[in-house]
Amino acid sequence: MPMKSFRQAINEALRQEMERDQRVVIMGEDIAGGLGAPGEDDAWGGPLGVTKGLMPQFGRNRVLDTPITESAFIGCAAGAAATGLRPVAELMFVDFMGVCFDQIFNQAAKFRYMFGGRAVTPMVVRTMYGAGFRAASQHSQCLYPVFTHIPGLKVAIPSNAYEAKGLLAQSIRDDDPVIFFEHKVMYDDEVDVPDEPYTIPFGEANVTREGDDVTIIAFGRMVNFANQAADSLAASGISCTVVDPRTTSPLDKETILETASETGRVVVIDEAHPRCNMATDVSALICENCFGDLKAPIKQVTGPHAPVPFSPALEDLYVPGVPKIEAAVREIMGKGH
Amino acid sequence: MQLSRDQLRAAYQRMCLIRNFEDSLHEEFSAGNIPGFVHLYAGEEASGVGVCMHLDDRDAIASTHRGHGHCIAKGCDPRAMMLEIFGKKDGLCGGKGGSMHIADLSKGMMGANGIVGGGPPLVCGAALTAKTLKTGGVAIAFVGDGASNQGTTFESYNLAKVWNLPAVFVVEDNRYAESTASAWSVGGNQVDRAKGFGMPAQEVDGHDFFAVWEAARQAIERARAGEGPSLLHVKLNRYYGHFEGDAITYKGEGEIEQVKTEKDALMLFKQRVTETKLLDSEELTVIEEEAKAAIADCLASAKAGALPTEADLMTDVYVDYKF
Ligand SMILES: Cc1ncc(C[n+]2csc(CCOP(=O)(O)OP(=O)(O)O)c2C)c(N)n1
Numbered sequence: 001m002p003m004k005s006f007r008q009a010i011n012e013a014l015r016q017e018m019e020r021d022q023r024v025v026i027m028g029e030d031i032a033g034g035l036g037a038p039g040e041d042d043a044w045g046g047p048l049g050v051t052k053g054l055m056p057q058f059g060r061n062r063v064l065d066t067p068i069t070e071s072a073f074i075g076c077a078a079g080a081a082a083t084g085l086r087p088v089a090e091l092m093f094v095d096f097m098g099v100c101f102d103q104i105f106n107q108a109a110k111f112r113y114m115f116g117g118r119a120v121t122p123m124v125v126r127t128m129y130g131a132g133f134r135a136a137s138q139h140s141q142c143l144y145p146v147f148t149h150i151p152g153l154k155v156a157i158p159s160n161a162y163e164a165k166g167l168l169a170q171s172i173r174d175d176d177p178v179i180f181f182e183h184k185v186m187y188d189d190e191v192d193v194p195d196e197p198y199t200i201p202f203g204e205a206n207v208t209r210e211g212d213d214v215t216i217i218a219f220g221r222m223v224n225f226a227n228q229a230a231d232s233l234a235a236s237g238i239s240c241t242v243v244d245p246r247t248t249s250p251l252d253k254e255t256i257l258e259t260a261s262e263t264g265r266v267v268v269i270d271e272a273h274p275r276c277n278m279a280t281d282v283s284a285l286i287c288e289n290c291f292g293d294l295k296a297p298i299k300q301v302t303g304p305h306a307p308v309p310f311s312p313a314l315e316d317l318y319v320p321g322v323p324k325i326e327a328a329v330r331e332i333m334g335k336g337h
Numbered sequence: 338m339q340l341s342r343d344q345l346r347a348a349y350q351r352m353c354l355i356r357n358f359e360d361s362l363h364e365e366f367s368a369g370n371i372p373g374f375v376h377l378y379a380g381e382e383a384s385g386v387g388v389c390m391h392l393d394d395r396d397a398i399a400s401t402h403r404g405h406g407h408c409i410a411k412g413c414d415p416r417a418m419m420l421e422i423f424g425k426k427d428g429l430c431g432g433k434g435g436s437m438h439i440a441d442l443s444k445g446m447m448g449a450n451g452i453v454g455g456g457p458p459l460v461c462g463a464a465l466t467a468k469t470l471k472t473g474g475v476a477i478a479f480v481g482d483g484a485s486n487q488g489t490t491f492e493s494y495n496l497a498k499v500w501n502l503p504a505v506f507v508v509e510d511n512r513y514a515e516s517t518a519s520a521w522s523v524g525g526n527q528v529d530r531a532k533g534f535g536m537p538a539q540e541v542d543g544h545d546f547f548a549v550w551e552a553a554r555q556a557i558e559r560a561r562a563g564e565g566p567s568l569l570h571v572k573l574n575r576y577y578g579h580f581e582g583d584a585i586t587y588k589g590e591g592e593i594e595q596v597k598t599e600k601d602a603l604m605l606f607k608q609r610v611t612e613t614k615l616l617d618s619e620e621l622t623v624i625e626e627e628a629k630a631a632i633a634d635c636l637a638s639a640k641a642g643a644l645p646t647e648a649d650l651m652t653d654v655y656v657d658y659k660f
Binding site (some may be wrong): 040133305 | 428436438452453454484486487513529586644
């Protein structure tokens with residue numbers, strides 16, 4: 001299988017879905033670039049080059065550069081989805097949701113329910129999240145818990161390029177609005193990714209490591225850190241299960257509860273701020289359903305309750321890393337570890 | 338209205354500080370010494386300085402992601418700015434903000450902004466404060482051509498108008514938002530848009546400090562006199578990429594060089610004041626050299642400055658909160 005980067009995997013999913021279905025259009029700021037300018041066309045392909053090459057193949061009628069006007073074009077995607085297109089809109093950074101959130105959570109998310117099941121809104125919002133890019137407070141947040149809170153929205157958080165391709169294809173084929181989270185520091189990370197199109201179903205967690213002592217549940221980029229921690233802990237005799245839920249809505253409760261019960265020790269890793277995030281959500285789920293199986297209190301490893309700082313010296317302390325995860329696992333194992 | 342020799346010297350000094358500041362950041366970024374997103378203002382100096390020459394500490398400005406020039410024009414300390422951009426503890430914002438969030442409220446600088454279109458509503462707020470507390474102050478929103486298409490910008494035009502706020506919207510049209518030309522992205526034109534909201538507006542050559550200064554004088558006097566908001570459409574060019582690292586392939590060949598040789602803001606200023614014998618070229622050269630040395634000195638401080646530490650991570654989230 002060929003190795004592909006997270007960036008290539010997303011580009012390939014978009015290309016294959018656009019080839020498969022004429023109704024798929026993509027829109028966003030500078031997703032091709034160079035519009036109205038004298039120089040190169042397709043000059044950008046998005047700020048990090050993820051959509052580069054799609055405009056030359058599909059033309060400007062299906063690869064739509066937008067003015068800087070998120071409220072209008074994200075809402076436009078919702079309206080187009082409800083009337084027959086299958087738009088994939090790029091909200092460059094999820095932090096910009098503030099500009100357009102009404103169109104997502106009051107409009108797109110609610111159509112189906114409010115209209116008595118007589119609407120479908122097959123739209124995808126692709127968006128970058130996460131700290132580590134030195135991008136400071138307004139370009140680094142992990143806002144997926146906010147979207148997960150809203151009934152009617154689906155939320156996918158791929159943890160590597162393979163996951164990204166399959167989950168994005170599923171997002172585009174899905175008939176509900178999907179918010180698709182791409183961690184901005186992962187674009188160059190490569191794994192094996194098949195050339196042919198494939199989908200990964202929503203609400204089916206991926207168990208990336210199987211172990212007896214501790215269950216680590218992690219989201220997005222944190223899955224990779226959890227895997228690394230599990231591998232290094234294995235060397236010192238602690239065996240971990242690692243669960244990647246893949247989507248936070250729908251959430252694979254079964255796999256989470258099963259793996260939690262099996263080991264009786266749970267560490268949840270979430271890059272988001274600690275209050276009302278996925279870690280608190282999953283911890284509550286486990287406490288409510290398999291409290292009796294727990295051998296120790298659940299541990300949460302998260303970003304702190306502070307905006308993401310600019311200075312690399314502070315940002316490096318901000319992001320939950322492998323050492324913090326390992327420390328939490330050792331702690332939950334108790335004395336002697 | 339005439340500018341005094343002192344004012345002219347001050348204006349040139351600020352423009353030179355900005356140019357040197359941005360040129361040195363360009364080099365430092367290329368050398369890998371600065372992290373994150375850095376958007377440079379080189380080429381646009383006459384706009385920020387031409388507007389801010391009319392302002393004092395009563396007055397507020399809200400900037401954009403391209404904020405260094407506005408900061409210096411409004412009187413922020415370039416050394417503390419440089420420390421901030423290098424993520425140092427003694428930076429203007431303690432290293433927590435960085436280039437995109439550089440701010441100094443004590444100088445009426447309400448911040449660069451990571452959100453395109455984030456500034457105009459804030460400026461309505463600063464104008465409301467000035468009006469309510471009768472400070473005599475005005476508030477200026479710098480708005481990119483790209484930001485001119487945001488709903489927040491239009492809503493602010495309207496709010497400022499119906500509340501008769503002492504506000505001025507300065508649309509800095511450097512012809513591109515990222516790689517997209519304003520010739521494509523802007524429906525209608527900036528002056529007509531303002532007129533649609535009942536605001537006086539004019540187009541200004543943003544390479545010409547004197548043109549900006551005069552247009553800003555009229556708009557700011559109007560606002561101070563309680564006659565409400567107005568808009569300036571300032572047409573100019575940026576010399577560097579959208580952000581550092583941008584290959585600028587969307588611009589035409591020789592496009593930037595042509596602007597540099599024909600209408601560089603510093604060059605035009607110098608021509609004008611020497612031809613009219615307002616200042617002589619020796620004193621301008623002294624100002625240039627002093628600015629260069631001052632920025633080199635700021636850079637040295639920034640490189641030597643201490644980093645923030647773990648103790649700083651959780652401070653400043655609230656004024657008061659029990660964790
Ligand atoms: C709400 C929002 N949307 C998009 C962006 C990404 N972005 C940053 S700067 C920029 C272009 C801004 O263009 P313009 O307003 O013309 O200012 P210029 O960069 O030309 O100074 C874009 C799209 C952002 N920071 N915030």
